[in-house]
Amino acid sequence: MAAALLSGAEYAALAETIKLPTEAFVDGGFRPALSGARFDTTNPATGKLLAQIAACGPEDVDVAVANAKAAFEDGRWSKLSPNERKHILLRFADLLEQNAHQLAVMESLDSGKPIRECQNTDVPETIHTIRWHAELIDKIYDSTAPVGSNALALVVREAIGVVGLVLPWNFPLLMLAWKIGPSLAAGCSIVVKPAKETTLTALRVAELAYQAGVPAGVFNVLPGGGREVGEPLGRHRDVTMVSFTGSTDTGRKFLHYAAESNLKRVVLECGGKNPAVVLNDVQDLDATARHLVNGAFWNMGENCSASSRLIVHADIKCQLLERMEVHMREWQMGNPLDPDNRLGAMVSKAHFEKVRSYLEQAAAEKLTVVYGGETEKGIYVQPTVIDGVGQDSRLFQEEIFGPVLTVTTFTTLEEAITLANDSVYGLAASVYTDDLRNAIKLSREIRAGVVTVNCFGEGDVTTPFGGYKESGFGGRDKSQWAHDQYTEIKTIWIDA
Numbered sequence: 001m002a003a004a005l006l007s008g009a010e011y012a013a014l015a016e017t018i019k020l021p022t023e024a025f026v027d028g029g030f031r032p033a034l035s036g037a038r039f040d041t042t043n044p045a046t047g048k049l050l051a052q053i054a055a056c057g058p059e060d061v062d063v064a065v066a067n068a069k070a071a072f073e074d075g076r077w078s079k080l081s082p083n084e085r086k087h088i089l090l091r092f093a094d095l096l097e098q099n100a101h102q103l104a105v106m107e108s109l110d111s112g113k114p115i116r117e118c119q120n121t122d123v124p125e126t127i128h129t130i131r132w133h134a135e136l137i138d139k140i141y142d143s144t145a146p147v148g149s150n151a152l153a154l155v156v157r158e159a160i161g162v163v164g165l166v167l168p169w170n171f172p173l174l175m176l177a178w179k180i181g182p183s184l185a186a187g188c189s190i191v192v193k194p195a196k197e198t199t200l201t202a203l204r205v206a207e208l209a210y211q212a213g214v215p216a217g218v219f220n221v222l223p224g225g226g227r228e229v230g231e232p233l234g235r236h237r238d239v240t241m242v243s244f245t246g247s248t249d250t251g252r253k254f255l256h257y258a259a260e261s262n263l264k265r266v267v268l269e270c271g272g273k274n275p276a277v278v279l280n281d282v283q284d285l286d287a288t289a290r291h292l293v294n295g296a297f298w299n300m301g302e303n304c305s306a307s308s309r310l311i312v313h314a315d316i317k318c319q320l321l322e323r324m325e326v327h328m329r330e331w332q333m334g335n336p337l338d339p340d341n342r343l344g345a346m347v348s349k350a351h352f353e354k355v356r357s358y359l360e361q362a363a364a365e366k367l368t369v370v371y372g373g374e375t376e377k378g379i380y381v382q383p384t385v386i387d388g389v390g391q392d393s394r395l396f397q398e399e400i401f402g403p404v405l406t407v408t409t410f411t412t413l414e415e416a417i418t419l420a421n422d423s424v425y426g427l428a429a430s431v432y433t434d435d436l437r438n439a440i441k442l443s444r445e446i447r448a449g450v451v452t453v454n455c456f457g458e459g460d461v462t463t464p465f466g467g468y469k470e471s472g473f474g475g476r477d478k479s480q481w482a483h484d485q486y487t488e489i490k491t492i493w494i495d496a
């Protein structure tokens with residue numbers, strides 16, 4: 001359950017009093033980068049300096065991985081019984097819950113996300129994810145193979161070893177949870193590399209895990225850049241697996257790092273350009289409009305599964321856009337610490353400029369801006385709907401990762417399927433129809449890892465999340481399938 005929202009004044013007061021973590025977390029304690037280097041982290045909504053954070057490098061990766069490996073090999077975590085790990089992780093979830101307001105404020109300050117989302121979604125989902133994987137771990141059975149009576153063949157799962165978890169900035173807490181939940185439950189030791197833009201909550205979470213009883217060396221966090229920390233982790237020979245969420249371009253690099261080092265397992269959760277297909281049989285246009293607005297603009301569209309391409313039957317486009325406009329008026333934008341706001345700031349000036357460049361591209365292509373289209377204060381982007389976007393437009397093909405929804409029309413179901421699948425990505429899709437046969441056909445024919453019908457979402461912790469095509473590689477986050485990522489399968493054959 002989410003903790004109750006505070007008032008804007010209470011959040012502002014809390015923001016002033018929180019002691020922000022600034023050091024790397026290695027071997028159970030905070031320590032500066034070995035080089036002594038630091039980088040500035042600012043509040044994107046105000047541009048004000050929040051903290052100067054340890055800027056780790058390859059030498060810090062070596063130390064953290066050595067500690068993680070020592071912890072894995074001596075078994076202080078990996079060889080505890082699943083039940084023992086479960087109890088520590090449940091204590092960890094309780095500590096997260098006790099610090100819910102603090103974590104929500106840190107997340108909002110660091111990323112520009114609206115506090116109401118941090119408090120109502122990111123923090124409670126993070127806690128729920130840790131609890132769910134903790135509860136799962138002592139309920140997964142190993143197997144016996146169907147061999148003859150002269151032997152016993154066991155198929156057992158074992159933790160994969162030292163895992164590098166490389167994170168994006170759009171859901172700093174939740175992506176951390178999706179990866180630490182199953183990896184810690186399985187018994188792995190982990191080295192987390194948060195995005196440089198959003199480091200704070202990962203550091204605090206590691207401290208809370210240690211306080212809950214996760215032993216020193218098991219959960220390490222190294223702030224720093226992709227080149228300085230991400231690449232050395234990806235290339236380290238003692239790292240047996242990397243789980244990554246971020247852009248497809250960077251994901252590709254981890255495959256190179258693995259190929260050029262120790263063939264570590266690589267799991268990638270990358271970009272998306274997700275279609276929302278609306279058929280003209282849909283009865284409840286208002287509910288459809290509400291879901292579409294949520295799908296496109298939740299988290300400012302900084303979401304790999306955002307419904308960013310509306311593919312709508314030509315007959316109902318105008319009515320649908322009118323209904324959507326009504327809902328969009330409810331999405332107030334501004335100070336992320338004001339709980340009335342549903343849209344906050346873009347995560348960084350650089351990302352703001354990227355999103356703005358697509359608004360300029362729309363103008364260059366002479367596309368019709370139906371709603372929004374403006375920026376505010378050099379860091380906010382209005383929720384924007386752009387009509388008449390053809391398949392060849394960059395706006396149709398490229399991941400904008402901002403609050404920009406393109407609109408394209410179709411007249412036949414086959415045309416809708418072709419448009420939906422016309423993407424290098426295949427992460428998520430939504431279909432809106434009251435015809436069950438059409439719902440089944442579209443759900444089956446759209447090449448995406450998650451398809452929602454008459455709603456937008458990513459399922460919950462019980463359902464796997466990951467993509468087809470260039471959206472993903474190697475495994476799934478969430479659900480019992482996430483455990484597959486972090487475990488090896490071993491055969492033990494015993495002759496009679």
Ligand SMILES: NC(=O)C1=CN([C@@H]2O[C@H](COP(=O)(O)OP(=O)(O)OC[C@H]3O[C@@H](n4cnc5c(N)ncnc54)[C@H](O)[C@@H]3O)[C@@H](O)[C@H]2O)C=CC1
Binds near residue numbers: 303
């Ligand atoms: N799938 C998703 O959820 C995300 C997608 N993106 C997409 O990527 C675009 C660019 O955002 P970025 O922050 O630049 O994403 P990114 O993919 O570069 O960053 C993700 C993580 O990879 C690390 N990294 C970056 N370069 C690396 C390298 N050469 N070797 C190892 N690690 C490296 C980063 O420090 C960060 O921790 C966004 O505009 C968006 O389109 C960004 C974040 C999340």
Ligand code: BAL
Binds near residue numbers: 175302304305
């Ligand atoms: N929406 C959760 C996955 C992601 O955006 O990275």
